[in-house]
Amino acid sequence: MKRNYGRAYAAPEALWLTVFFAAPLAIIVVYSFCKRDLYGGVLPLFSLDAYRSLANPTLIAVAWRTLWVSFIATVITILIALPCGYSIARSGNQAMRLFLIIVPFWTNFIIRVYAWIAILGNEGFVNDVLRALGLTTDSVQFLYNQGAVILVLVYMYLPYAILPLFSTIDKFDFNLLEAARDLGATRMQALRKVLIPNIRGGIVTAVLFTFIPIFGAYAVPLLVGGKDSYMLGNVIADQVTKTRNWPLASSISMGVTVLTGIAAILYAVVSRRSSHPVVEESGIGPVSATAGIPSGGQA
């Protein structure tokens, strides 16, 4: 009999997940049920204090804002990424265009955020141009508000949305668009009724790849945000480094994980279901699912 080495081959991944995902998560779970120590760290005593503190109205307000900012940033990212992915998939030199999408990754994340400060800051490039054109005398305050946070978040996560969208659109049979036009669909109808349902898998991946990391954003709101753009990531960081309430930081983290987890599952289920048109009274039964649900990565 042949031995099946399938499981053995998967061992490196299991190890990787254990060390970098399961173990840290376990530590956070344990910490969240502990009592806080005065100067950081935890006391090994069971307590629900950290979870009781979650009911704080300020914290809930920040949570709502985080959801809102993540939602808006994700929607904008997808709306920009869709035409980008489409045009790359249909262009003659895909390799070059994909390369250009990847280029920004050669620069450190934080440096790229600072680049935006150099562009939009009071003494930044845009303000210099505006002053030179005589449109303003003072500086325009672009930074340190929610708009700046959303702008930079969209910029940061755009490639993560473009790449999965590109790869599904690239596999799409463009003859189908012609068929749709032939059958009476306008250009927009063809895209909406034929392209979008057939690249659903890519859209789900792109949404998860942007929404989840943006929900946990920390550096961007810290560097380009203001009072109105403090997000859950910043609260957690403050609890760890300033207030030194590690159990609370852990319980908020748990909240973020659970929320994004629920959001991802809900979204995947809903989009899977709606990809099948319901045919009333025709006796046409439900059919097998097609949309492959990608595993969302936690950033």
Next chain:
Amino acid sequence: MKGSDVTVSGISKSFGAFKALKGVSLEIQKGEFFSLLGPSGCGKTTLLRVIAGFEEPDSGIVGIDGRDVSGLPPDKRRCNTVFQSYALFPHLTVFENVAFPLRLRRLPNRLVRELVVKHLSLVQLEAHADKKPSMLSGGQKQRVAIARALINEPSVLLLDEPLSALDAKLRQRMLVELDAIHDKVGITFIYVTHDQQEALSVSDRIAVMDQGNVLQIGSPQQIYENPASDFVARFIGETNLFMGMVISREGGFATVEAPGLGEILVEANGEAPIGARVSVAVRPEKIRIGTDSPGPHEELNVFRGLVEEPIYSGFQTKYLIHLPGGGAVTVFRQHANWSEGVPDIRWKDEVFLSWSARDSVVVESDARIVSSAAPAK
């Protein structure tokens, strides 16, 4: 008669330096089963796409029912296409694929259901309404594509090599079915194919195309029996082409001196003056083969030769006969009465070939074809 007439006049289309269509003009009648036949790259699919509205011609006009539709997008033309790749929507069931055009028009559910069921039964697919296209066989996919293209009740159905992905047996069956559907719906069919058998067996008329030009338009019989050029003669069926020079004319006949063969008597109506270089086409099945001399006859061409390659294929045998002068002739002999003891003709037998002058046709000699075909002989 239902359907529309389609007029194509002076259509040219280039893709970069490649001229796909060079001023093509056609008139297709209402309800006609019209085929565009030619080798790949001849421009037939481009012409179909121009009629459908997918390609904007560089010049020329497409008219449907006398109305100029140039510039109209595909969704505004009363024609629908059956694509070579079927182009079924993979995310929709068979039912919803066929219903797609109706959903776009927001027809009430009851009417949609009625029309879809009607069209699915036209292609005998009622039982497969719930399936996804990926669960269907090639022939079934093809039928869905046909039902979907017909549900808008177009006045012209465009078919782009619809059977090319099917195996030979199935292709035959689908062809018969297509013909039946054409009879039933009665609209104009424009059928693109590179397969001359398909075109001959279902078309009312055929346009033979090559290199962006229409070479001949006619009924299958006209195209087959009276090819306009040696390209058409070669492309449609098998044929013997003899190059030669007209040496004499008498009545409706001309005598052509063909190197390697000798003198051939052909029927000719004015188009072959003495001294003209012409091609003579003779279909292999028109030539009688026998071990005895057929006897003298005024209008008969008779040659003697040696059997080189008998190829038996059941219903007939194909012989390659070498003539003393160096020429070669292909002959088909049907086995209609094998049992009656017709003398078997074998390899290296000496035989007599004969055909009526009326069965040999003078065709336009296309220099390009001649030069490209000459080394092969």
